Amino acid sequence: MSEIAIKVDHLTRVEGHGNIILNARDGIVEKVQWQVTEAPRMFESFVRGRHYHQVSHVMSRICGICSIGHALCSLKATEAAMGVTISDETELLRKVALHAENMQSHILHVGYLVAPDLFRKGSVFPLIETHPDAVLKIVSLHRLANQMSDLICGRTTHPITLMVGGFTKIPSEKELSTLRDRLVSVLPVCDEVNQLLMDNLHLLPDFTRETEYIGLTSDTEYALYDGVIGSTDTGTHAVADYESIANEYMVPYSTAKFAKHARESYMVGALARFNLNAANLTSGAKAWAQKFGLSPINCNPFMNNAVQLVEYYHSVEDSIRLLDAILDTDLKNETATYTVKAGRGVGAIEVPRGILFHDYTYDDQGFCTKANCIIPSNQNHKNINLDLEAFVPTLLDLEEKEIELNLEMLVRAYDPCISCSTHYLTVEFT
Amino acid sequence: MKKQKPRVAFFDFASCEGCQLQIANLEEAVIDVTKLVDIVSFREVMKEHSDDYDIAVIEGSIMRPMDVERLKKIRKNAKVLVALGACACIGCVQRMVNQWPVEESIAAVYDKDPALNDNPYFANFKTKALDEVVTVDVYIPGCPIDRDEFCNVLAALLQGKKPPIPDYPVCVDCKKKENVCLYELSRVCMGPVARAGCGAICPTHGSECEACRGYVTHPEEDAHTEVLEKYEISAEQIMQLKSMFTYRYIEEKAKAEVEQ
Numbered sequence: 216m217s218e219i220a221i222k223v224d225h226l227t228r229v230e231g232h233g234n235i236i237l238n239a240r241d242g243i244v245e246k247v248q249w250q251v252t253e254a255p256r257m258f259e260s261f262v263r264g265r266h267y268h269q270v271s272h273v274m275s276r277i278c279g280i281c282s283i284g285h286a287l288c289s290l291k292a293t294e295a296a297m298g299v300t301i302s303d304e305t306e307l308l309r310k311v312a313l314h315a316e317n318m319q320s321h322i323l324h325v326g327y328l329v330a331p332d333l334f335r336k337g338s339v340f341p342l343i344e345t346h347p348d349a350v351l352k353i354v355s356l357h358r359l360a361n362q363m364s365d366l367i368c369g370r371t372t373h374p375i376t377l378m379v380g381g382f383t384k385i386p387s388e389k390e391l392s393t394l395r396d397r398l399v400s401v402l403p404v405c406d407e408v409n410q411l412l413m414d415n416l417h418l419l420p421d422f423t424r425e426t427e428y429i430g431l432t433s434d435t436e437y438a439l440y441d442g443v444i445g446s447t448d449t450g451t452h453a454v455a456d457y458e459s460i461a462n463e464y465m466v467p468y469s470t471a472k473f474a475k476h477a478r479e480s481y482m483v484g485a486l487a488r489f490n491l492n493a494a495n496l497t498s499g500a501k502a503w504a505q506k507f508g509l510s511p512i513n514c515n516p517f518m519n520n521a522v523q524l525v526e527y528y529h530s531v532e533d534s535i536r537l538l539d540a541i542l543d544t545d546l547k548n549e550t551a552t553y554t555v556k557a558g559r560g561v562g563a564i565e566v567p568r569g570i571l572f573h574d575y576t577y578d579d580q581g582f583c584t585k586a587n588c589i590i591p592s593n594q595n596h597k598n599i600n601l602d603l604e605a606f607v608p609t610l611l612d613l614e615e616k617e618i619e620l621n622l623e624m625l626v627r628a629y630d631p632c633i634s635c636s637t638h639y640l641t642v643e644f645t
Numbered sequence: 646m647k648k649q650k651p652r653v654a655f656f657d658f659a660s661c662e663g664c665q666l667q668i669a670n671l672e673e674a675v676i677d678v679t680k681l682v683d684i685v686s687f688r689e690v691m692k693e694h695s696d697d698y699d700i701a702v703i704e705g706s707i708m709r710p711m712d713v714e715r716l717k718k719i720r721k722n723a724k725v726l727v728a729l730g731a732c733a734c735i736g737c738v739q740r741m742v743n744q745w746p747v748e749e750s751i752a753a754v755y756d757k758d759p760a761l762n763d764n765p766y767f768a769n770f771k772t773k774a775l776d777e778v779v780t781v782d783v784y785i786p787g788c789p790i791d792r793d794e795f796c797n798v799l800a801a802l803l804q805g806k807k808p809p810i811p812d813y814p815v816c817v818d819c820k821k822k823e824n825v826c827l828y829e830l831s832r833v834c835m836g837p838v839a840r841a842g843c844g845a846i847c848p849t850h851g852s853e854c855e856a857c858r859g860y861v862t863h864p865e866e867d868a869h870t871e872v873l874e875k876y877e878i879s880a881e882q883i884m885q886l887k888s889m890f891t892y893r894y895i896e897e898k899a900k901a902e903v904e905q
Contacts, residue, residue: 227692230662254659254708255769261741266885272855273889276738279663279789323669327690338691340684343676351673358672369850371670372663372789376850383851 217241219611221619225252226626228328228338230280231633235603235622239611247607249599249626251471253633259586267293267555267581268379274573275373277588278632280323282373283316283364284566285573287440292573293379295560297581299553305381307541308367310440312374313564314530314537315363317439319371320567321485321523322360324630325412326353329520332624333418352408356527359401363534366390380551388546395538398531402499405531409503409524416507419517419628420621424605426514426598427478428487429460431565437488437495437529439565445491447512448477454563457572461589471633473597474589480597483569484629485522486513497536500529516602517628523567555581568592568632592632599629651803654686654698655729656719658705658712659739659772664730664785665689665704667792674796681803696722700802704729706736707773720779725802728781729795731788731890733774735859738788740772740892747771774893783808788857788890791843811842812861815854819845827853828876835886837872838864857890 223235234250262273271289275282287309294301301309327339330353336342343350361371366386368374376383386394431438432445444452444460452460463472475481489496490511493504504510507521557579563572569591576585606625610618655665668675669690678684685695701723707716720726731737747770775781785798785808798808815836819826822845827834832853836845839856847854873883888895 225688227688227694228690230689232657254712256659256708256739257742258739261739261744264744265889269885269889273738273741276661276663276788279661279666282661282663327669331692337693338687340679340691343679354672357669361670361672369852370789370846372666375847375852378852 219615219618221615221622223619223623226623228331229627229631229633230278231631233626233631233633235619235626237603237607237618237622239607242611244604244607244611247600247603248468249596249603251469251596251633253470255470259588262583262586265583267297267577267583270575270583271377271379272373274588277590279372280320280632281316281566281568281571283312283368283377284564284571286374286377287313288562288564288566288571288573289575290377290379291562291564292560292575293562293577294551295562296558296575296577297379297553297556297560298558299380299551301380301551302547302549304385304541304544304547304549305551306440307537308382308385309377311534311537311541312364312367312377313440314534315360315367317567318527318530319357319360319364320630321527322353322356322408324567325520325523326350326357326408328630329624329627332620332627333415335620349408349411352404355404356401356408359397363394366394378550380553382548382550385546385548388542391538391542391546395535395542398535398538402528402531405524405528409506409528412521412524413506416521419515419520420606420624421515422517422602422606422609422625423514424516424602426601427476427481428490428512429476429481429483429594430487430491430570431563432491433495435495437492437497437533439488442563442565444563444570446476446481447487447490454572455561457561457563457574457589458587461572461594463589463593469596471590471596472593474594475597480601481594482516482598482629483591483594484519485526485567486516486519487569488565489513489522489525496525497529497532499532500525503528516598516625519628519630523630555579559585566591568630569594590632592629595629595631599626599631650681650683651700652685652695652698653682653700653702653799654695654719654723655684655689656686656701656703656705656715657689658703658716658732659708660705660730660732660737662689662704663789664732664787667790667795671792671796678796678799682799698723700725700727702727702729703733703775706732706739707775707778708739708769710770713778716775716778725782726775726779727783727785727798727802728775729785730790731786731857731859733781734776734784734786735891735893736772736774737857737890740896741888743771743892743896744888784810786810786840786858787843794842811840813841814861814864815839815841815843815845815848815856815858817841818843819848819854821845822849824848828872828878831876833873833878833882833886835891837869838866853886855886855890859891860894 221237275286431442433442835856
């Protein structure tokens, strides 16, 4: 009689607090569960009463890693509510800011949080001794992303310059041009880092499970800042219909909400974006996708890690294109003119971990009266659970320690952002 | 066996984890930090964990009985307890939830979904800073923290010196940067009462100071009020800012008035 009882309390190398539970007896899985135990912080509740120009500053605090994405999504929702049209220059600069954050988050995840698993180490620290060159290359890609955020947003975490209708301050032409040149010079480093993962790709488990993939999609670009909702099962949907896509619900063992659409669960994030939008990647990113053996629809959640590196490459190449377009005309820093008015607006954006929605209602003075946010990691929790259920039976012959590592690697592949996903409960006060 | 280096452990409670992220954002300097101290626990980036540490660095606010228990255990293990960032020091923006009675929010939650009834993870009370539960030895303020300041504080601790956290208002730094005062531009700003140390980063980027680093020890609130009157700023406008990061001071003032 063999018994397996695994309880990973507070899974490490992920953002936030979650547990993995597995009980199995004689090769039969009795229970497998991904639990989210983070304290609920209730942002939608306390943002009520805030004046519209403060809202993005409050909401960026949902997440330290994707604070730029939360701020941008918040601004898009507020601008939709008040009918604000931003300038082309503002949109281009916002897109570069979003790339900076995706780059920062992706390289942090693959380079610092996932890589130790491939070398069977507990953290990146021992790798500094054993693989100093590789670690320093990863650090250099991380620093570049952070310096991009510093330049455009005024700070790496919790952006300062992003505001309703434009920017409080924009970089000089010279600063943008220097950034452009640095991005060009970093592509060979990206190649080297991608090759490192390529050499170790066989260490990622070969596990697939069909599911639905949801993300923003667009005919004209690899949708990150804007687009309509796309599903690999049901086609496209208007952003305004987001509630009927996510269909959030509660479970007793988690402080994060779960979501489902056409099936029991769906996945969002880099892999979902790739499955929906691969044709719109930049040429260098496409070449790396091919080398990694990726083609849509790929149903191996572990390949989310590889797609994150493909997206880093895409973000560098696309930022060069965006900066060329910005530098093509004189910088103006135009702030949109608008009148504060009552209304409701929904914003959708792709943040590192997937599609994000903010939905606000304002009164005629510009004070927020109602808010709803749907977070990428919430949308993945049920998919993680179902993946665990399908993955565990393939592992039962392994040592308990190896089973535990494989389960951790699966959850980690989703790059869950747990603080985000428990930022709220829809608490309504009257 | 003699311990070679001071042992440091990182912990987090309710927060966005953005302040711990600033440690990763030190880039190569992290390697220097690991030469000076042994990092023995840091859940966000490492699997290893030890309860044997000298310095505990804690991000996040305390919101549930289960958090209190965990924090007290950390306090017992640590020789020095460092509150990292606005959530740990003052409660940050999530303290705004304290504007409403917690019973009301819990009742609203429980009524809404009976699946939550036996779930201890939802036993929220009002948002608290760390020093409302245990003794805090060192505060590193800010939302997020300034990563250079973190290194300076760590270096001071290792040398047994007083952590170099300024106790003068943001206006001082802002003047040094030769910024035009936001009040002159008909804007509202917390600079006159907010604790400096950030290099007046928000006003320098054209955005008002929101006092994410809390107040100086003796804020000249009356002088601030005079400034507000001079520039005809309404009470409502300033309360919007005062209740954003620094709702703790409003709560404490109200409590002191009740006690008087």
